[in-house]
Amino acid sequence: MGSNAIPQSSNAHLTTPTRLTGAEIIWATLVGEGVTDVFGYPGGAILPAYDALRKFPIHHTLVRHEQGAAHMADGYARASGKVGVAVATSGPGATNLITGIATAMLDSIPMVCITGNVSSKVLGTDAFQEIDITGITLPVTKHNFLVSKTEDIAPALRHAFQIAQSGRPGPVLVDITKDAQQGTAIFDFAAAKPRPYRPHPMLGTDESSLAGAAELIRNAKRPIILAGHGVIESGAMEQIRTLAERAQIPVALTLLGLGGFPASHPLNLGMMGMHGEAWVNHAIQEADLLIACGMRFDDRVTGTTSQYALKAKKIHIEVDPSEINKNIKVDVALVGDLRSVLEDLLPRIPGRDGSAWIKTIEASKGAVAVRDIKNLPDSGHLYAAHVMHDLWRITGGDAIVATDVGQHQMWEAQYFHHEKPRSLITSGGLGTMGFALPAAIGAKTACPDKEVWVIAGDGGIQMTASELSTIVQEGLKINIAIINNGYLGMVRQWQEFFYERNYQSTPLVSPDFVKLADAHGIKGRAVRTRAEVADAVNEARSHSGPFLLNFMVEKEDAVYPMIPAGSALHEMIRRPGKNPLVESPDDK
C-alpha cells in the first residue's frame, strides 16, 4: 500500500479544496475519517472507485463473498472500536452484504458499507445488476444514503461515519451511482462536515432519577448488576467495576457483555440467561434490585418476561430511549451514555456491605474445584468443553476469539473466560452462522499483533469457508478450531429436548477439514482425544502461518443448563447425572 500511495498529495487535499473525481472523493473522505483498511469485492458499478484506490493509503482485503466483507468490517469494528468499512458492487454484490449488515444492526456495531450502483440516468429501469439496495437495507441499517451527484459523496460519507458511531452505534450504507463516481467535484473535506450531532431528545438523567437510583442501590439487600454490550461500546469498564466494588454488588453478564467485567473478578457471576449457570439465573430471580447497564432485556436473557425477576426493582441505564420499558418494565430509567451516567451516579453511591447476599450466591455455586474440568478424570471422550477450557488455559485467555452461532458458541461463553473487552467477537442478536471466520479476519486486520482464534462448528464454518483463501492471500496468522460433532448441534439439541429426538436434517456430512485446509495451503490437524488437545493447540500457536484444528468431539453432547424458550429463568434443564462435566454439586 505504501508504494502505491502518492505521499505528497495523499493528505494535501484534506486541507486544500481540490477538484477530484467522485471515485477519488470516496477514498479521500475515508482517509480523512481515519480509515486504513476496507474489505470488499469489485464489480462493474464500483469499478471507478477501485480504479482510484491505488492512489490512497488504504489497504483493501479482497473477500470471496460480500457477506464476508460485511462480517470482516464488523469484526474489525468489534476488535478495534473503530468504524469498519465494507465495499461492494451493485446488484448481487450489494444484496450479499445484507446478512452482514443485519448482524451489525442487531449488535449495534459501527460500520459503513459502500455500494456502487448503476448510473443515475438508468436508476429504476432494471438495468444490469441494478437493485434498490437503499430500499432493501432500510430496516437493517441505522440510516442509508443514495448518492447520485459527485458533490454529495463527501457529505454523505462523513454523515454516515457520524451516524455509525454516535448514540447507539450501527451500520450505515452509502449507495453511490457510477456516474457520481465518474464525475468531478471540488473536494473540501472540512466543508463536508455533517451538521452537529443531535442527541436523541428523549435522553434524560435528571436529578430525581439519579437520586432515585442511588436510593434504590443504598437500600437494596440483594442487588445484581446486569452488564451488557453497552459497557464495552461506551467504554464504561472502569465505572462498572467501581460501582460493583464500592457497593459490593455482584455482576452478571450478557453474551455480548463478556469481557466488559473481568471473568476472574470475585464479584463476577458469569453469563446470565438461556445457557447461563444456574446460580446466576437463580440469583436474578431472587434479587431485590437489578441494575441493568447497557443491555436490552433480550428474550435469551429474560426467559418468559411474565416470570422475570418479580421480586426486583429495576434500574435501566441505556443509551436508546426506545429500549426503555420495551421488554421489562423498569422503576428508574437513566437514559444516556452509560459511562457518563455512571460517572454522575457514582458520587451518590456510598460504600456498602454486600457480604450476606454474596455469601448466599457463593453457597449456591458449590465448590469451584469440582467445576474445573481440568480436575475431572479423562473418560476417553472428547468434549467441546475440554477444547474451550484448554484453549483458555493455554492462551492465558489473552486471545481474541471469534465464534459462530450454536453449541460451540455457548460452550465458549461458559468455559473460555474473558478478562478484557473486545476479546470475544460473536453474533449475539441475529445469531449468524458463518460469522466467525470472516469476523476473525477483520479482527486480525485491526489487531495484527493479537493472537486470533476462530471457533466454529462444522455447520457454520461451511457457510463462509471460502474465506480461507482470503486468510492465505492476506497472509494472516489465524488459528481455526472446528468443533466437529457431525450435527447442526444446537438444532439437534432442540430436537432432542423438544421434538422427541427427531433428528430431521441435522446430521451433517462435511469434507475432511484438514484436507480442505491443505488445499488452501493451510496446515491442519485432526484431534480425537482429550490427551491430544494441548499439544495440538500448542502446535497451532507456534506455527508461523494459519492453522486449522479439527476437533472430533462427542456427537450428541448438549449445552447445559438450558432454559427452554418461553420458560422462566429458574426453570432450567440441568446437567444429567451421567455427564462428566458436572459443574456444581447442585447439578444433580
Add this chain to the structure above:
Amino acid sequence: MLHTFVAYVEDLPGVLTRVASLFRRLNINISSLTVGRSERPGLSRLTLVCDASAEAGHRIRASLFKLENVVDVDDIAQAPSVTRELALIKVAATPENRSQIFELAEVFRARIVDLAPESLMIELTGVESKIEGLIQVLNESEDRILEICRSGKMTMRRGHHTSRVLRAMGAPAEDSANAEPTENFEDRAAVEPE
C-alpha cells in the same frame, strides 16, 4: 387506543418510507397520514394517526426520533388540540334536484366548488364525525355519491404550545410555551346538525 403523532421531517426523498416502514415493522396500520410544508424551511409536517396499545406510544415516539430525517415528534393523543379533515365529495345531481343538496351544504357549512350538468362537488372541512355525517345523509337521501376524496386528519395543539423538544433544540418559543389555553373554546366548526 388511537395515537396521533405530529412530526417534523426533512423534505427529502424516501423520508416517508422510513416513517411508514417503522409502523409496518410493528404491524400497526396507519389509519390516516397527512404531509405538507411547515413553517420551517426544508421541513415537512406530518400528522399520523394509528391504533396501538397505550404503552406503544412512548416506544413509537422514541423510535421515530431515531430516524435520521425526523426532527421533532409530538404525541398529542390526550392534549387539547384542534383536528380537521378536508373532504371533496362529488354527487350526481341534475339541475332539478340540485337545490336540496345546496340546502344540505348550507347546514353542514360546506361549499359547492364545482357544478356540472350531471354532478356537483362539495368541499367540506371539519372533524371526522362531521364529514361522516354529511356522507351518511347523502347516502340516505336519493343523491348518488360518485367520488369521495378525504385528506386525512391534521392536528395542532391548542394555545401557544411549542414542544419541549423544539425548545431544547433552540427553536423560538415563548415562556408560556406549555400554558393551556385560558379559555376552553368550543370546537365551533364541529357543531353538527342532528
